[in-house]
Amino acid sequence: MCGIVGIIGVEPVAERLVEALRRLEYRGYDSAGIATLSQAGLDRRRAEGKLSNLAKRLDESPLGGVIGIGHTRWATHGGATEGNAHPHTTPKVAVVHNGIIENFHDLLADLARDGYKPASQTDTESVALWVTREIDRGATPQEAVANTLPRLKGTFGLVFLFTGHDDLLIAARQGSPLAIGHGEKEMYLGSDAFALAPFTNRITYLEEGDWAVLTPGKVVIRDFDGNPVERQTQISSASAALADKGNHRxxxxxxxxxxxxxxxxxxxxxxxxxxxxxxxxEKLPFDFAKLSRLTITACGTAYYAGLVAKYWFERYARLAVDIDVASEFRYREPPLPENGLMLVISQSGETADTLAALRYAAKEGQHIAALVNVQESTIAREADVVFPTLCGPEIGVASTKAFTAQLTALASLAIAAGQARGVLEPSEAHALVRALIELPSAVSEALRSEGAIEEISRGLSRASDVLYLGRGQMFPLALEGALKLKEISYIHAEGYAAGELKHGPIALVNEDMPVVVVAPSDELIEKTLSNMHEVAARGGKIILITDDEGAVQAGDGITDILLMPKAHPFVAPILSAIPVQLLAYHTAVFMGTDVDQPRNLAKSVTVE
Structure with a gap:
């Protein structure tokens, strides 16, 4: 979650850019830099490590100019070096970027044919070079960006600064948030309103697919198709605290x-x-190849992440997995094998039952690994190795981004285990990694279905009971969808393995009960759809979450279909989390409940 800032000012901006970047330190970073435009031209300062290193560099070699951009980088493509730090510049443009450009290899190959070569290992430099080539061919900055954006595959928050244009910044958003700040005579850009709080509280948030041209006192915003659009300017409360809802309710x-x-x-x-x-x-205190068994324990949504991981580790690493909710595991006193690994999952790292399970396993001689979001937590301190999820503070009690971050980390670990154990061939491992790399853009696409999900949720809010069905690695998503609905809307919901339908739950089905079926097209979809049609035959209202191929296979008799992007089956559980989260969210909004702080629940359960 790199940080972006930009200022079109009337006073020197270098110190203020660093000040704004300090407010984004909570997002995590390993290098930083700023670029400004002055009478001396386009120039930049970058430094590896903390912002204090960048500040020292600026003390030694100041930057002038009343327009500039800044960035805190979390290394993705290329190591955490000064050479890979942002902004990336050419003689014509400087750019900062959050996200992943999936097709940067193809872009660089095309650019190389015209003699444009990168100086770094990053994906971002391909964007700077492409825009530069457009300008060299006669395009204006606006035309250059407009011609470049459709070429980019992936996710991005981008801000451009152009040589010879000391009154212009251009920004674009696809999957990474950007906020525009309005001053009296100045304009600002930031990853969130908190970065801009010292300068202004008048904020306009770019929506997905937007790109904006900023000049002093003015902003022109266009949507994904290039049409001019108006976005609401609102008063932000971000100056009061780190936690700010942005343009969300x-x-x-x-x-x-x-x-x-x-x-x-x-x-x-x-x-x-x-x-x-x-x-x-991480330096592993164990060898995946020599593990006798993997034991996973967690609570709530983290437990469901572990359930998905069980499918992954057993299928792709042929590593036997035992999993239990921590509150049960700690009292079962199960025998644990020699050279086994205990993996505990907790967003806060303070969950009491999970911590107790960790301590039991440690006494039984297990290797201990912790998957946590808070690396200074008790669970992290007591583990042999910590696998961070790095999703930033999660304020809402019902876990969303922590869940998908957990799944992303677990998927990566399953691939590592599969390779270490000789199960995955290099080509197979590469296909799985490629699916993960393409996941952020697929999630961005899935979020565009919010309007359809909101409409379906209106009907769901009138139900008193809801059934969720899934098969294979979609079964945990059925459980998670039901949990989300219960947590924040207070509607009774149950998640079941689709194959268990005829073993009891089908007795509940009637014309008043919605049944949510999570079934992307995979090797199990035919069996899942067969179960779904058994529901339809009994008058059940079906909400099918699938992709285009699955929708064709499903046929008629479905009340509603929510179409998701087609994705590799490996990452389908992560992608499917988006619609089940949005279904629960909008249902709760229609119900009028306290979405962020539902009754009787706490963010971190630190007692039994």
Whole structure:
């Protein structure tokens, strides 16, 4: 979750850019830099490590100019070096970028034919070079960006600064948030309103697919298709605290929409995106190849992430997995095998039952690994190795971005285990990694279905009971969908394995009960759809979550279909989390409940 700032000012901007970047330190970073435009031309300062290193560099070699951009980088493509730090510049343009450009290899290959070569290992430089070539061919900055954006595949928050244009910034958003700040005589850009709080509280949020041209006192915004659009300017409360809802009604909605970015951030820790291979940074106190068994324990949504991981580890690494909710595991006193690994999953790292399970396993001689979002937590401190999820603070009690970050990390670990155990051939591992790399853009596309999901949720809000069905690795998503609905809308819901339908739950089906079926097209879809048609035959109202291929196979008799992008079956559970989250969210909004702080629930359960 890199940080972006930009200022079109009337006073020197270098110090203010660094000040704004400091407010984005919570997002995590390993290098930083700024670029400004002055009478001396386009120039930049970058530094590896903390912002104090960048500040020292600026003290030694100041930058003038009243327009500039800045960035805190979390390394994705290329190591955490000064050479890979943003902004990336050419003689014509400077650019900062959050996200992942999936097709940067193809872009660079095309550019190389015209003699444009990168100086770094990053995906971002392909964007700077492409825009530069457009300008060299006679395009204006606006035309150059307009011609470039359709070429980019992936996720991005981009801000451009152009040589010879000391009154112009151009920004674009696809999967990474950007906020525009309005001053009296100045204009600002930031990854969130918190970065801009010292300068202004008048904020306009770009929507998905928007790109904006900023000049002093003015902004022109165009949508994905290039049409001029108006976006609301609002008063932000971000100056009061770190936690700000942005342009969303609830923190939960904001956190759902942060997932293309948070998944990218997590992915960058576990995958060498340039080489397209898993590359664990952690020094493992065990050898995946020699493990006798993997035991997973967690609570709530984290437990469902572990259930998905069970499918992954057993299928792709042939590693036997035992999993239980921590509150049960800690009292079962199960025998644990020699050279076994205990993996505990917790967003907060303070969950009491999970911590107790960790301590039991440690006494039984297990290797202990912790998958947590808070690396200073008790669980993290007591584990032998910590696998971070890196999704940033999650304010909403109902977990959303933490869940998909957990799944992203677990998917990466399953690939690493499969390779270590000799189960995955290099080509197979590459296909799985490629599916992960393409996931953030697929999540961005899935979020565009919100309007259809909201309409379906209106009907769902009138139900008293809801059934969720899934098969294989979609079964945990059925459980998670039911949990989300219960948590925030207070509607009774149950998740079942689709194959269990005739073993009891089908007795509940009637014309008043919605049945949500999570069934992307995979090797199990025919069996899942067969179960679904048994529901339809009894008058059940079916909400099918699938892709285009699955919709064709499903045929008639379905009340509603929510179409998701086609994705590799490996990442389908992560992608399917988006519609089940949005269904629960909008249903709760229609119900008028307290979405972010549902009754009787706490964000971190630190007691039994």
């Amino acid at each position: 609830h923190f939960m909605a904001k956190e759902i929409y942060e997932q293309p970015e948070t998944i990218s951030h997590t992915l960058a820790h576990y995958v060498d995106l340039a080489a397209e291979q898993v590359s664990l940074r």
